Amino acid sequence: MPIVEPEFARAFATAWIEAWNAHDVERVLEHYTDDVHFASPYVARIAGEPSGQLTGKVALRAYWTKALTMVPDLHFTLIEVLAGVGAITLVYRGHRGTVAETFQLDAAGGVRAALACYSLEG
Secondary structure, three states: OOEOOHHHHHHHHHHHHHHHHOOOHHHHHOOEEEEEEEEOOHHHHHHOOOOOEEEOHHHHHHHHHHHHHHOOOOOOEEEEEEEOEOEEEEEEEEOOEEEEEEEEEOOOOOEEEEEEEEOOOO
């Protein structure tokens, strides 16, 4: 995907946050490609994958479904939307404090890779 237009980035952010706040894993997964690569330090703790990385929607579905059972009152508050070349970064506040999550997009705007970073103060 070329330079991400502001309208696309804002619409992505709104839909993604709303899907998470509805605890609708299937709606969240609609943003991702089937072979998505996801990295988060919480993957090791929740999914038992020491590398902190998962590949594919099937793995993400299992990880996020388990995570939502662990945090049933999960809620994200969007702070900032950043757009780049083929990428969007969302800065939001969750139950662990501030998070910056960067999404690398394919030509159709689907997330092919995502990287979550968490505040050290959270």
